[in-house]
Amino acid sequence: GQQVMQIPQYQHVQEGEDFTTYCNSSTTLSNIQWYKQRPGGHPVFLIQLVKSGEVKKQKRLTFQFGEAKKNSSLHITATQTTDVGTYFCAGPSNTGKLIFGQGTTLQVKP
Amino acid sequence: KAGVTQTPRYLIKTRGQQVTLSCSPISGHRSVSWYQQTPGQGLQFLFEYFSETQRNKGNFPGRFSGRQFSNSRSEMNVSTLELGDSALYLCASSEDGRPPTFFGQGTRLTVV
Numbered sequence: 001g002q003q004v005m006q007i008p009q010y011q012h013v014q015e016g017e018d019f020t021t022y023c024n025s026s027t028t029l030s031n032i033q034w035y036k037q038r039p040g041g042h043p044v045f046l047i048q049l050v051k052s053g054e055v056k057k058q059k060r061l062t063f064q065f066g067e068a069k070k071n072s073s074l075h076i077t078a079t080q081t082t083d084v085g086t087y088f089c090a091g092p093s094n095t096g097k098l099i100f101g102q103g104t105t106l107q108v109k110p
Numbered sequence: 111k112a113g114v115t116q117t118p119r120y121l122i123k124t125r126g127q128q129v130t131l132s133c134s135p136i137s138g139h140r141s142v143s144w145y146q147q148t149p150g151q152g153l154q155f156l157f158e159y160f161s162e163t164q165r166n167k168g169n170f171p172g173r174f175s176g177r178q179f180s181n182s183r184s185e186m187n188v189s190t191l192e193l194g195d196s197a198l199y200l201c202a203s204s205e206d207g208r209p210p211t212f213f214g215q216g217t218r219l220t221v222v
Binding site: 033097100101 | 152153155158210211214
C-alpha cells in the first residue's frame with residue numbers, strides 16, 4: 001500500500017546546530033502537511049505545501065516540497081531547546097485518507 | 111476561540127468492554143477527523159466526518175465506528191475492546207478543504 005517514510009527516526013543535536021528531517025512518499029502527493037508534537041502533547045499543525053518545488057519559511061523553519069511531489073523536507077536553522085519534539089509529515093492517499101510518516105524525534109542538548 | 115475538546119482525557123477499560131470517546135471541534139469547523147496513536151504504529155487515520163457524513167475511513171476493523179452530530183460534535187466507539195486498542199486517540203477539526211489543523215489533547219485509553 002501507499003507509504004510515507006521519514007528519516008531519520010531520531011536526531012540529537014547540540015543547541016545552535018541545524019536539523020533536517022526528510023519525508024518520502026511511495027506515490028505522488030497532492031499536498032503535504034507538517035506537524036510538531038511535543039513530548040506528552042498533541043500534534044500542532046505547522047504548514048501545508050501544495051505546489052511542486054514549493055519552499056516556505058517560518059522564522060527558523062524551512063519547508064520544501066519536491067519537484068515530483070513525492071518528497072518533502074523540514075529544515076531548522078540554529079536549533080533551540082524549544083524545538084524539541086517529534087516532527088511528522090502527512091499526505092493524502094489516492095483515496096483521501098491521511099497517511100502520516102513515522103516521525104522524526106528531535107532532541108536538543110543545551 | 112475555544113480549542114478542540116476531547117473527553118474523557120484518560121480511560122481504563124477491560125477487554126471485551128466498549129468505549130465511547132467524544133470530540134467537540136472548534137466553533138464553526140464542520141470537519142472532524144480521528145486518529146489512533148501508538149508507539150509501534152504511529153499516527154493512523156481512523157475516520158473523517160463532515161456535516162454528519164463519514165467522508166473517509168481508515169483501515170480499522172468494524173469494531174471502530176463513529177458519528178457526527180448536527181452541532182459538529184463527534185463521537186467514536188470501540189466495541190469488544192482488545193489489549194491492542196490501548197492508544198492515544200486524537201481528534202482534529204478543520205475548515206472544509208483544509209488539512210486537520212487543530213488537534214485535541216487526546217483520550218488516553220488503556221485496555222487491561
